[in-house]
Amino acid sequence: MTEIKRWIPNSWGDVVGNPDLVEHFQDILHASLDGEFQGLNTLVTGESRSGKTSIVKLFIRCLYCDKLDRETLTPCKFECDNCRADVNLFGLEGMHVRLQDRNIHYLPIDCTSVSEKDLKDRLVDLRDYGGFRIVFLDEAHRLVRRNMDEQLLKPSEERANTMWIVTSAVTGELEKMFKRRFVRLQTERASVDDFSLWLTDRCHEFEIQIDEPSTIIRLAERSNQSPGDALQVLSRAAIKRPKQLTRKLVESHHFEIND
């Protein structure tokens, strides 16, 4: 059930925790709707599976949705061309999307899987590109570990006409690199109560039954209110017949140590 593990919220109400991140990206969307798109460079740090990537992906979808609800900032139900094309799925070539009557190229780079050669090619291409770009570097700490981060220094310093969005599990070296001209935000865990409500909504969405109410609270606790970790358990519950989240499953699940 990779669908559940890769779940992305369809609205801001489906985001759990992370109030500062939500406010930041909503502010950019509101300004954008007023015709003032501000490409604020943003560095989001926080533990793995704490919801960084899914929030950025929701933001990108909202930014490019042609039928975005101006009040609630909710994207359409995959009715417009951009939502249907699913900007988030595009790989290394990125995608040209119209935004406020101009083309803004969106280039997501998954730093876990990008090869050194691909990254080099993208950065050369970036240097020569004339238009405006949004570059999303997901899990950028992986580049540090692979000694590939040095390549980013010049482009991130020199290039105008680019909005950089960078997520990372650790700061350290990256913090030095991105400290100038970057808004820095951190993920923030939801309370056990709020996280339990969110889990109940997800079980409803995925049509998973719950054996007893305390199971949800226990999952909130054991997952340390980490959406990515909890979704792994829900993906296991979803392959049971009938689909059911049980106390036994929650207690026996081996949660990954943070990497």
Ligand SMILES: [Zn+2]
């Ligand atoms: Zn749309």
